[in-house]
Amino acid sequence: MKQVIRLAHGNGGKLTQELIRNVFFPCFNNSFLAPLSDSAVFKLNGTEVAFTTDSYVIKPIFFPGGDIGKLSVSGTVNDLAVMGAKPLFISCSLIIEEGLPLSTLKKIIWSIQETAIKSGVKVITGDTKVVEKGSGDSIFINTAGIGVVSSEIKLGFDRIEVGDRIIISGTIGDHSIAVLSQREELGFGESVSSDCAPLYELVEKLKPYWKDIKFMRDPTRGGIAGILNEIVQGRNFGIELWEREIPLKEETMAICELLGIDPLYLANEGKIIFFVNEKNANEIVEVLRNHPLGEKANVVGEVVAGPPGKVYLETIIGTKRVLDMLVEDQLPRIC
C-alpha cells in the first residue's frame, strides 16, 4: 500500500519520531541537528545561541486561557527556555485564509505583542501570505526564535544519572482539555483553561540551582509520557514515574475519565519537566512553587538503572506497568 502522511505523524509520538529519523535527519544531516532538542545551539562570535522554529495550526484559534497568537509566542520562547537560553527575538509568519475578519487578525496580533512583552522578546521580522478560501483554516502561524544560552547552565542527556529526580512544574493536560472542550460536538464549556504561558521567568527564577538542573523539556505534543519516552529511548537508564505524585486538576481529570483519555499523553503549553540532582530536588520544587507558573510543581519520578530504555509507571494503586509512547492521535490540531 502507498504510504501517506497521517495525522498521527504530527502528534509527537512514534510516527513523528520515525519521520524525523527516516526522512528529515538523513537528508539534513549536520552536527547542529540534534533530533531530540527543542532548539539548535551554535556559537556565533563566541556567544552560544539557541535557534528554534514552530508552526501553530490550533483549532479553534481562541480557547479558554489563550489564543493562537499567545500560543505562537509562548511555544517558541519555551523551546528556547528549556535549552537554557534567554529568548531575545522572534519572527512571525502568517498564512491567512481569505475571509478572516480583520478584527480577528488584529486581536491575534495584539495577543502576540502582549505575550512578546511578557516573554521579554521583540517581534523583529515577519511575513504574510493569504490563501484561497478552503486552502487553509482561518489562520496558521509560524514563529522562529533566537536566544542566548547562559554559560552558567549545562544541559544534556549525558548529564542524566541514576537517582536523578524528575520534576514537573504544574498540573498536566490542561491545554489539550481546554481546546477539546471548545470543539462544538462535546460542549464541556469553559471548565478548564489552557496553561499556555511563556516560561523563561520560571527558568530564570531557578538561577541559583542551574548547576543542579541536568535537562529540561516542555512536554507539549505527546505529553509527559511521550517526552519521557523520547528521552529514555536507547539510553542506558530507565525512568520510573509515580502516578500518585503527578499534579492533575480535578476538572481535567473528570473530562479525561469521561472521554477515556489518558492525561499523561496530553499536550501542555506552560509546563517544564526538569531532570535534577536528587539532593536539591525538594528545594527546587519549593522555589518553583513560589512562582505563579509553578504553584503545583512536584517531584514525579526518578531515573532508575533498569530496565534501560523504558518508562515505567507506578500506578495509583502501587502496581507497575510499562508506559509506552502514544500510538494514535488522541486529539489532532491542539497546537
Next chain:
Amino acid sequence: MKYVFEFRNQNLTRAIARKISQVAEKIGREVRLMEVCGTHAMAILKFGIKELLPPNVKLVSGPGCPVCVTPDEYIDLACTYARDGFLVATFGDMMRVPGSNTSLIREKSKGRKIKVVYSPMDALELARSLPMERVVFLGIGFETTAPGVAASISAAEEMGIKNFMVLCGHKLIPPAMRVLVEDPRVRIDGFLCPGHVSAIIGSRPYEFLVKNYGIPCVVAGFEPVDILQSINLLLSQISSKKIKVENEYTRVVTPDGNLKAKQLMEKVFNISDSQWRGIGVIKDSGLIISDKYSLWDIQARFPVKVSSSPEDRGCRCGEVLQGLIEPEDCALFGDPCNPYNPFGPCMVSTEGACNIHYRFGHKEDKIEAGN
C-alpha cells in the same frame, strides 16, 4: 473526585488482594476468570491488577470488544454503501477495521463520504441538516450502544427524517457467554460480568449461567477496587461452592437494569441470530430492526449482497476473543502486527485485547518487571 478516588485507594486494593490470596490458596487449583468486557480488560492492564493476583488466579479476556466481534461481512457492507454514494456515519473505532479487502479509512482516502460521529444522534442531526444526502449510521455494539441507536431511529420517526438509516449490527452479550461456557476448549470458572452492559440489562440475565451451568457471576465496576472485589467475590463463591449472581457494581447496576432503555430496544429491534467474528453464528445473539421501522433499516430499503471471503492474514483474533490464547501467543503479535499496522480488529480497537496488551505491557517487559 467522588466515586473515583475511593475506588483507587491503595490500602483498600492491597487489603482485598491479601484476601484474594488467602481464598485462592484455599482453593489450591488454577482458577480461570473471564472478563467479558473490553473496558475491564483495559482497566486490568492499565492499573497493573494482574500483579496483585496469586499465580493460580488467571484472568482471561472475552469477546467484549464490539468492534472486534464485528465480522468482515459487516465492514464489506458498510464500504459497499459508501461506494454507492451513501454518507456513512460511524464511531471512530470502526474506521481502521479490516474487511475482506478494504476498510472504511481506505475508502475515505478514495473520496467516499465517511464521517466519524460521537453518537447516533449526531448522525441523525447530520441527516437532518443535509436533506440531499442519504445518511447511514453504523449501529454496532452491545446492549450499551443499542438503546442510543433505538432512540435515534425512534426520533427519526417522530421528526419524519427519512434520509437517516441504520446498518444494524448490534449484538447481545449473554448468548455469547452461553457459547463460551458450552465450549469445552474454553475453561471458565467464573465471569466478571460487564458493568456497562449490565447497567442496561440488569444483573438478572446472567442467572441462567448459574442455574444451567453452575458458573459464578459477579457484575463488576471498572475501578481497581471494583475489579479486585469482584474477583474476591468470585473466588469466595468457588471456595464456598455457593454459586450465584452477585452485583458488586451496585452504584450503577440494578437487578432489572434500565427499564426505559430496554423498552426502547424492544420497540425498535427484534432478536435474531448473529455472526460473530472468530466465533461464528450465535443463536439469538443479535438485534435486527423490526418491520415497523424498516424505513430506517438500510438493509430493508436498499438491500445489497456482498460476497465476503476474508483473506487469511494469519491473525488469531478469533481465538483471542474466546480466551483460548493470550494476545502474545499469536505469532504476529508486536511484529508485524501492532497498532500502527494492525492485522486484525483486536489490534485496531482501543478495547481490543491485542491493542491493550500492546499498549500496557509487552511480554518481554512483564518479564523484566518481575526481576
